[in-house]
Amino acid sequence: xxxxxxxxxxxxxxxxxxxxxxxxxxxxxxxxxxxxxxxxxxxxxxxxxxxxxxxxxxxxxxxxxxxxxxxxxxxxxxxxxxxxxxxxxxxxxxxxxxxxxxxxxxxxxxxxxxxxxxxxxxxxxxxxxxxxxxxxxxxxxxxxxxxxxxxxxxxxxxxxxxxxxxxxxxxxxxxxxxxxxxxxxxxxxxxxxxxxxxxxxxxxxxxxxxxxxxxxxxxxxxxxxxxxxxxxxxxxxxxxxxxxxxxxxxxxxxxxxxxxxxxxxxxxxxxxxxxxxxxxxxxxxxxxxxxxxxxxxxxxxxxxxxxxxxxxxxxxxxxxxxxxxxxxxxxxxxxxxxxxxxxxxxxxxxxxxxxxxxxxxxxxxxxxxxxxxxxxxxxxxxxxxxxxxxxxxxxxxxxxxx
Numbered sequence: 001x002x003x004x005x006x007x008x009x010x011x012x013x014x015x016x017x018x019x020x021x022x023x024x025x026x027x028x029x030x031x032x033x034x035x036x037x038x039x040x041x042x043x044x045x046x047x048x049x050x051x052x053x054x055x056x057x058x059x060x061x062x063x064x065x066x067x068x069x070x071x072x073x074x075x076x077x078x079x080x081x082x083x084x085x086x087x088x089x090x091x092x093x094x095x096x097x098x099x100x101x102x103x104x105x106x107x108x109x110x111x112x113x114x115x116x117x118x119x120x121x122x123x124x125x126x127x128x129x130x131x132x133x134x135x136x137x138x139x140x141x142x143x144x145x146x147x148x149x150x151x152x153x154x155x156x157x158x159x160x161x162x163x164x165x166x167x168x169x170x171x172x173x174x175x176x177x178x179x180x181x182x183x184x185x186x187x188x189x190x191x192x193x194x195x196x197x198x199x200x201x202x203x204x205x206x207x208x209x210x211x212x213x214x215x216x217x218x219x220x221x222x223x224x225x226x227x228x229x230x231x232x233x234x235x236x237x238x239x240x241x242x243x244x245x246x247x248x249x250x251x252x253x254x255x256x257x258x259x260x261x262x263x264x265x266x267x268x269x270x271x272x273x274x275x276x277x278x279x280x281x282x283x284x285x286x287x288x289x290x291x292x293x294x295x296x297x298x299x300x301x302x303x304x305x306x307x308x309x310x311x312x313x314x315x316x317x318x319x320x321x322x323x324x325x326x327x328x329x330x331x332x333x334x335x336x337x338x339x340x341x342x343x344x345x346x347x348x349x350x351x352x353x354x355x356x357x358x359x360x361x362x363x364x365x366x367x368x369x370x371x372x373x374x375x376x377x378x379x380x381x382x383x384x385x386x387x388x389x390x391x392x393x394x395x396x397x398x399x400x401x402x
Contacts, residue, residue: 007280007287009386010350014319016277017291020298021323024250026182032171035162037223038180039326044156049146050172054109056085058141061100061122061130062113068135076131081124085110100130109142116141149173161328184224184324187246188215191232191239191256191266192304210306210372211255218313223325224251239269247297250324253317256304266301270294282386284351285369286312305369311352311381314402334380334400337362343391345384354378355399362399378402 008016027041056062063079071077079100083093091110095101100117101110102124109116118141121134149155155169162170162180170178188211196206198213209231216226227249232242234257246252257266267290270276274294279301281289285308290301300317302309318330340361345351355362356379365378380401384391391397 007282007349008278010281010283010315013278013281013289013291014316017298017316017320018323020277020291020293021320023326024181024184024324027179028182029177029179032167032176032178035167035170035178035180036164038162038178038183039223040156040160040162041158041179041181043154043158044170044173044175044178046149046151046153046155046173048173049151050149051143051145051147054145055143056103056105056107056109056116056141057143058116058118059105060103060119060141061117061132062095062103062110063100063115063117063132063136064095064097064113065115065136065138065140067097067100068115068117068132071132071135073133076123076133077135079130079132081128081130083110102130114138114142159326181326184251184321185227185249186219186224186251186253186321187227187229187249188212188219189229189232189242189246189252189254191234191242191254193234195231195256197231211302211304211309214306214310214372215253215255215302215313215317218310218317219321222318222321222330223327224321234265236265236268239265240273243269243273243294243299247295250297251320252294252297252299253302254300255302255309257301264288266290270299270301274299281312282349283312283315284346284349286315286352287349289316303369306372307354307366307374308369310372310375315352332400334398336396336398339382339391339393339395339397340364342393343384345389345391347389348386350386351384352381353384354381355397357399362397375402 068077081102082099084102085091085107086104087106090108094111095113115136115138117132117136123131190209190212194206195209196202198208212228219226229246232238254266257264267279270292274292276292279290280287286303288303289312292299302312338361340363343353343364354365354374356365367374380399382397382399
């Protein structure tokens with residue numbers, strides 16, 4: 001047994017992880033329909049106007065605005081309809097004084113017309129004449145060519161996170177493919193002689209692998225690609241073989257083997273081949289967490305207990321992933337509620353204590369670090385500072401939702 005003799009604060013651990021994270025430089029080209037939530041890797045400059053022509057913003061009549069001046073409910077201006085213009089077609093006739101064109105929303109404006117009268121402000125007779133009961137000013141109800149985007153305009157720079165509206169703006173320019181930064185690939189290696197993949201029968205003393213799936217879900221949710229690897233046995237030779245293969249990816253995460261037992265050998269594997277940056281964080285759950293660099297690649301050793309592993313997944317892996325993937329920092333949703341039950345914490349360790357929201361209170365959901373239901377039946381967590389040992393029932397706490 002090799003007890004963890006020193007731990008570092010959570011914020012220091014986060015800072016060390018982020019300092020070591022090199023954002024992915026690889027670039028790939030993807031179809032525009034796959035660009036949502038990706039990070040743009042090149043500058044987008046408009047090579048055309050949007051819209052490419054002036055168009056009607058309302059159903060009605062394209063007119064020369066001056067022809068409508070003075071129109072009123074009891075003194076309409078009478079204009080002659082020269083043609084109908086629908087979307088997807090160009091006008092064939094221009095509009096001269098005294099004339100107008102019946103026009104659909106989005107249809108190109110005919111030459112000479114400079115405004116559109118809404119159909120609700122008109123009345124058309126069977127002889128092709130229209131009475132206009134309200135004046136319009138030049139440009140009214142017209143979307144001008146280039147009003148949205150001008151040719152030569154720099155729309156987005158490399159590094160921009162692509163939201164639905166940004167994808168739409170790129171589509172408006174006619175791009176069907178874009179260059180984006182590649183998603184980081186993350187090797188997940190579960191360790192332990194007792195670990196069995198779901199779907200296989202359990203032998204004596206064996207348990208199903210949980211962490212491969214919880215970590216994989218976090219990784220996929222935050223802009224990276226989970227790459228599950230076969231479970232590694234608790235021997236230095238097996239761990240080194242697993243590490244050899246896993247180092248092909250951008251980040252390696254081991255679950256299990258990071259603590260202080262005789263078979264917790266991740267520390268030895270990393271120390272023999274690279275640098276151990278830290279081992280042990282002053283948090284609960286998740287104290288036996290280690291981080292190192294092997295061949296310049298970040299390697300995390302996560303606790304084997306499911307709640308500890310998943311908790312540190314949220315606290316440590318998420319910010320690391322988002323830095324690697326060039327994604328903006330995540331802003332979790334939270335609410336302040338009274339605590340529904342007294343909680344006793346561990347002095348000296350910053351605790352993340354899971355809770356569920358019930359009847360306007362934060363009810364404790366934490367059982368033990370080895371119990372996945374501590375989190376699966378929780379809505380979020382509260383943070384208990386290291387110097388606090390008791391949080392009383394009724395005390396107001398901030399619940400941070402998963």
